[in-house]
Amino acid sequence: MGRLTQNQPFDVQDRLIPKVGSGDKILFWQDKWVENRPLHERFPNLYVLESEKGCKVSDRYKVGQHGIEWFWGSNNALTSEDLLCEWADCISAVKEVNIQETSDVWLWKTGSVTSDSMVKTIRGELDHINVLNETKVLKWLHWIPKKVNCFLWRVVLDRIATKEALQIRRINLSSLQCVLCNNEVESVNHLLMTSESAQLVWSLIFQWMNIPLPGYILSVVQLLETIDSHSWQKKIKRAVYVVVAATCWNLRLMRNECIFKNKSPNITNLIGNIKAISYTWIKNRAGLQEIIWEKWRSFSF
Template sequence: MGLIKNWKPIVKRFEEKLTSWKARTLSFGGRLTLIEAVLVVAPKNKGGLGVGSLAASNKALMIKWLVRFKNEPASLWARSITAIHGDSRCHSYIPLKSSIGGVWKSIVNLGRKSQIQSINAGNSTLREMFPDLYELESDKRCFVSDRYIMNHESIDWFWGSGNPLSNANNIEEWAACLSILQNVVINRDSDVWLWKSSEKVADFAVSAVRNELDYIDTIKETKVLCWLHWIPKKVNCFLWRVVLDRIATREALMIRRFHLPSNQCILCNNTLESADHLLVSCETAKQVWLIIFQWMKLPIPSYMISVVQVLEIINSYKSQKNTKRAIYAVVAATCWNLWKMRNEIIFKQKAFSVAKLIGDIKAISFTWIKNRADLGELNWEKWRSFKI
């Protein structure tokens, strides 16, 4: 997948769905909608935007070829791989000549990192359980069918190696191995490789592997996000960026070496403007949160220092499902309107008003819930008293 031509189908699909002038006018939420329409989509409950990782998809597709190599040994391409990479000295389940570069080498190296292993006996392979027998075996690439015969309904296992069991230790290990093999049920169907995830074993599926890879290296802070459909997508994305400290505050711009006339918070003009300070710990923001919590009839926290902490607090409240969703929507509206107010002060030189900001928070959260939630009896009079 490192070649440019491999990405041409994806680029072509983008070009078919988007002209150049539309690309410049799309909002963040619009871009996300486009990506979801063109690429794979994964769950959002692990801290992402819901867009599956291309790297995970690529790895899952590469691993698929390893499974197909073992499950389709008679196919022309598998026999070609064996002819090129296999020899009498190769004891690996997946043949590879390290001196030969290319796609197959990348696939096999990825498979080794994915810990693709041999047949298991319990939690270990027979090779791991009986290393001396494995060392003594003359044909380490033999098939299971080469080591037993069917005697009516029973299976007789035998030591078929060209090297005899020469000492008492080997004989004792073989007896222990036989005791395990006696419980094995032989299926006459062709052997296939399966995919083991945790304790579940199932047929290999690219989507299952991709999802498993997407769940790795999750960001703990984003677990407080709900991705609520009552809230516009751009606001959900905004909260996600806030939690990751990825909005363009003065602190963030200075880190990116932007030259600013001041790095102080525009609301209090007293502290470095970071995301958490602007939206939560600023004295002006605290005043707004105090009024909002009183309006929602929630206990006022003794201290709040970050957006993650605010979301953890509201997630800990015990209430009805719709009430909890409404609270989350109000918190999102509060962060969103504080950010909008900050931008209007900077770029439009508007005066700051706590009363106007509170009114905007109540109005916009009511509009979201009225139009997006299935709460037919909700009206403005009930909302003003926060009665869901």
Template sequence: MSKVGLGDKTLFWVDTWLGNEPLKIQFPNLYLLAVKKKARVLENYRTLNGGRVWDWVWSRAPTSEEEKQEMENLKGRLQSQVSAQGSDVWFWKNSEHQEFSVKNVKASLGQRLDLNSAAYVFSWNNWVTSKCTTFMWRAIEEKIESAAALRNRGLNLPDILCKTCGAAVESAAHILLSCNFAKRTWELVTNWLKIPMVNVEGSMRDILMEMNEIQRSKSVRKAIYAVAIQTMWILWKTRNERVFKGRQGKVQTVLEEIKEASYQGVKLRSKHSSITRPEWWAFNIIL
């Protein structure tokens, strides 16, 4: 990690210096808008009256609710950051006094590696947009901007309970699986797909693996897997509409959006372009 002084040796978006992850991971929507993705920290501020005024070059101004939220969170993080004097210094993570070396890297990795556990490989699905699959990959790692994730990144949030049910901490898994709204959505989705109800008390990883191994033809399995990803993406969008715009989504409306979005994905991105909307909406398909 970098202990930032002047910001002369640290890349603003790419290096880890503010929190436990690079800012491009913490604020992915802003990173996409940044023109200078490999700019050093000192290139993104100017000194005024002894303080720092932060400024960025965007391809366009942040306009979506997600972009605006990330902008406010980033400003809050930067305001609370205390800069050191002089040039930037690199140190071993979690210890500013431990020398950074290859030996320490090996020791740290050795402590975390479990040779008896099977590695999980996320299966990408090209029947949904790359934005959806990237979101899903980040959600599995609890890296989307849920209230719990934002607090873990150092943001001072007074309330991290789910804004929909108020019954549990708002994590990615809660929003997309175990919240009452998500549970009812999954019930409708699995009924439509004619498959058993998913275990909403489990993990997103388990559900996706289950969908990928269901007893159907290879193409139908891929379609079901695409629907699972689309379901979680639309649940996230619905959550954002509720939090930022006060819109109370309805489960039936969400189901219809899932059906239409997944239909368009399969029709446009697979070789099964002849499938009709009535066939898909009844999930009466032969692929």
């Protein structure tokens, strides 16, 4: 279910380079702080005996009269000559690292260059990763609640649990028919765009906004592309986007109530809910105090 990008993810663990200070942030066995290789790979027998596998570097040494003194801190004793020899080799390896009184720092490796501006560097790399064409129409607006932004993102990627998607996951269902029309298989675009109920809802919503609704739109992605192509003022375009998000959200809620609460679809109530909830989001989240309910009812700014 859903679509995959063609981008190859980078290995974060391979790109993170620890700069050891006191060892307060670096895992003794699991991080690459000695010769760029985790100690649990070099000394697997010791790692099996370790009782605190997530211990920090600072948990395995103390500062004595003669400097740094490393010790075996596990509750399981080293009982054989082979294990004692392996621990001696481990001590020899960690002694090559210079322990300091400063805090540990994580660097980000890009090619042969490491940088301590990790967040900035990673963000720069992420900005150059190609995104799915479908997601280019998404607007992560603070006017819309986070859960609805995430819902719309999943809609665009075809990743909501429709009956069609559940069938693909091999979940047995008594019927795959859309509960709103009982005529076709319930897919994302059928539920939210092309079912008779959805088409009626969109027609009424766009009449309310006084915007012509093209007849060729068969998916949420096409609808968002159409909105994005308009030359409206930024505020108007955002308001329309909010209404579209509220419509998709409420269509989904109506579908769930039909399935789980045995309610019948009520288009009149749904239209009222869409207008009310979109007004609430804009009024409380966009800071547009000039928008009052009387004007919003006629979609007038």
